[in-house]
Structure formats: structure tokens, C-alpha cells
Amino acid sequence: LPLWNQLLYEFNAAGVVSQVRVLYSEMVFCGVVPNVFSVNILVHSLCKMGDLDLALGYLRNNDIDTVTYNTVIWGFCGQGLTNQAFGLLSEMLKKGICFDSITCNILVKGYCRLGLIKYAEWVMHNLVDGGIPKDIIGLNTLIDGFCEAGLMSHALSLMENGERGGLMPDIVTYNTLLNAFCKMGNLVRAESLINEILGFQRDKESGLFENYVVQNQAEIKDLRPTLATYTTLIMAYCKQLGIEEALSLYEKMIMNGIMPDVVTCSSILCGLCRHGKLTEAALLLREMYKMGLDPNHVSYSTIINSLFKSGRVVEAFNLQGQMVVRGISFD
């Protein structure tokens, strides 16, 4: 059975949703009785392709758990049907299936996406009343929601309140705020956030944390810049300080042992294009293949669009052809 489940999982992860259904029926046909895990994978793949009615059908099974419901709630939220998703909570309780922090986080995200931050906040507040522990992921989701709405002061106070309540901000919290400041063009605030992160790191390395009142040291040690941190900053540098600064930050990143991915390179690619350095951009594209970071449709469309805009039509079509040859689909 674990083997069947692994196979189901692989198909689902690869995005071959139809195969998940086929395999599932084959299991039954072979006399293998699917367990909760099998059902959960199937339901997940159904939700992923938007087949909510079919997914709902599986909720009538007896052998389902919190994860099954979370998956379906996730599916509804993904379609913008957060209210219906919310409605499933009472159904869960009737069946004696508890919901958890993850359920609530999914709903918080769902409401944020609709711009209904008040509702998202309400869900968060009622976590405590319901005796469900808040976690940093939910808090980050809400903070991101406030950032998206341009309510930075609320976002920042959420972080402070969380900290006071024992929810230590993690690197994602900082990345979220960093991204918001960068998008607003506020490099000053962005860099002060970076200094805060690096400050934590320095203090930790020099053992200064013993002077702090820290409940759980493990939560603080993750405050190291990640690839997303660097990519966000590199993007902002491209826009406001110029390509040179961005590239030197890129070098610094690699020296710190963090390797770029497709998104990082595409960001630089975009920066080069914006500054009219299309030849360099084309070079970077080739470089990406050498680094084993296969450019995707975003990388290509970035450069193809700028080539068109500057009248270099032939090169643009060449790249478009290359895209097709490499089997990269358009969005």
C-alpha cells in the first residue's frame, strides 16, 4: 500500500492529475483497499485541477480525517470560494473531526487573497478562543495580507504583538516585510530590516544572546538570509541603484554559500533588459543553461518582450523558436 501511495504522490506532484485518478481506480480493481492517505492524495489532485464537486464527494467517506478536509478547504479557497470553505468547518465538527492551525491558516490566506483582511484577522483571533495555537505561518500570512493592502503600520504592529505573545518572527516574516518595502521603493527601510537580520546573526555568533531573554533559541537561529531575501534585494537594487550594485550583491550572495535559482537569474535578466543591456541578457540566458538552471517561460518572455520593444525582431523570433525547441510552454 505504501508503494501505491508513493506512486499516487509522484503522479500528483508531477501534475499528471488524470493519471492519479486512473491509478486510484486500478488500485481498487486490483483489490487493494485505499487508505486515508490514498484518498487524500486523490482529493488533492482533484482540488488542484478545480474539480471541487468530485472532491466534495469524497468527504462523504467515513475514513477521512482533518487533512482531507483541509485539502478540500484549500481547494475552495484557491477558487476564491473562501466563504464556502469556511462553511465546511461546521460540517467537520458535526462529524467529530477537529480542525487545526493549518485549517485556519488556509482560511486566513483565502480571505487575504480576496482582500478581506478583516475576515482573515477574525479567523486568526478566534484561533485563540477555539483553543487552537497560532503559529508563525498564519501570522506571516496575515502580515503579508496587510502588506499587500498597503497597511504597513498594521503589518509591523502585528509582528510586534506576535513577538510579545511568544511568536518569534522568522526569516519569512522579514522577507515579507522586506518585499513590501522594496516594492514601495523604500530602500532605507529595507536596508534597516537587513541590518536587523544581520544583527541577530552577529549577536548569535558572538554569543551575545545570553544577554537576551530568549525562550527558544532554536527559533532565532533561523534568521539567516535566504535565497528569497537576496532575490528581493537584488531586484530592488536593479530598479533603484543600478545593475552594478545588483551584481555585486549577487556575488556577495554566492560567497555566502547561497546559490541562485531560476527566479534570481530571471530578476537579473529583467534588470539587464530594463537598462537596455539586451546583449548581456542574452548571454545570461545561455549562462543559465551552463549553471544547470534551465530558463523557464518567464525568463524567455522577459527578454523576448524587450527585444521586440527595441525593434530587434529577428533575435526575438530566434529565441521564441528556441523556446519551442526546448519544449518550454507559454503561460
Add this chain to the structure above:
RNA sequence: GACCUUUUCGAGUACGC
């Protein structure tokens, strides 16, 4: 005993002002 599922941050494109 071993297997499995769900949630948070980063890239291009918007002939509108």
C-alpha cells in the same frame, strides 16, 4: 514498527492615469 496528504516570502506580461 517503516510509507502518505494541507498553510506563509522572491522573477516577466496589463496601449489605463
